[in-house]
Amino acid sequence: MWASAEQSRINWVRNNQAQIRAALYSGLQDMVSQSDAEARTAPDLHSVGQRIILPSSFQGGPRHWYEQCQDALAICREECTIDFFITATCNPAWKEITDELFPGQTTSDRPDLVARIFHLKQKAIFADIIENGVLGAVSAYIYSNEWQKRGLPHFHSLFMMKAPFKLRETAQIDSCIRWTMF
Template structure:
């Protein structure tokens, strides 16, 4: 990445590589108390190296003791932030593609139809590449949280007001940071805006208030396309990334929050249950387990 933007890194700084060591928490005594610095209680498994996101998270932070040449790059800095995030996302998608080539998914009645036609080879049935709902922003992810919002509306009634909180570029903290970067427009400092927005806690909020009328609508489900589907390719074909989104996700800030919590129950029509199976499984056993 550094070689792609030599104007931002004129000294040839070393970019990301997989074997950058991760600094472990250091214990030291402060009087009679033992203090542990940089300890992450959620990190259960030991890691030797930092991740790509952690590396670019470090690079986006402003340190007055270091040079600010990259932050003065204007639109080139925006391009660097976007390229950094797309590299992170491509790495994650590549891992998903390489580790799920043997996992397939299809509707129960489609598997039965294939068996009746004499096709008992699992490799010819189902989706070859599955993008799980745990990957932020894909269709499964959005569908799950959309259904959660419908359940909340059903419980608390439909909202009558939709409020969106946005960033004010004249906030004192943003202006104070821009003083260290002369000549830089606020649009060319997406990392600063993202951090200040997170600090103020003005996340996009939807308020559910009492509504006088209710309405009912029906949606006609679309037929799923036949044949194997590459969900990773389908996601990338419609992907758009801006510098603000890239900064927010590199910093690993929360994408959404909701209240109250929703517990998902797998409900489906007869024969419409999604079944996950491996390429070497016997289709008769797959259908029997689904019942």
């Protein structure tokens, strides 16, 4: 169902290029100017196809990621300093995962289960930090979820704290460094 919905979104983008101002991007002109600038040779027009521009509202497209990066940089610029960098990776031996596997199954057989358990644990971590204030009052945060090559999800997060909870001395920073497994 997800793939079908994604295909519908892509088809809409393909069929509505004029509405998303794709005329501003001319692939042929770009190809000609690039090859003129680089080698002063005639461009290979066999490699030019129909260019489809994905709008920034299309999640996962390059324009979407560029916009997300710009938003993250703006938040960091506004907050000035990043106080905590926290990363966590899914552990395939978590009891919540292993209890739900059928005999003979491995975690690579159930990526849906792994992703769901990881998402619940991530929400719990963020609730402890943001809502419960275990590190102090958070003024802003940014995070990114990724999948490792071995198939396990993990996240990277940046937390900016409010003024009284900012880390200013080496001893404060050292007191926060932990290696934990949950």
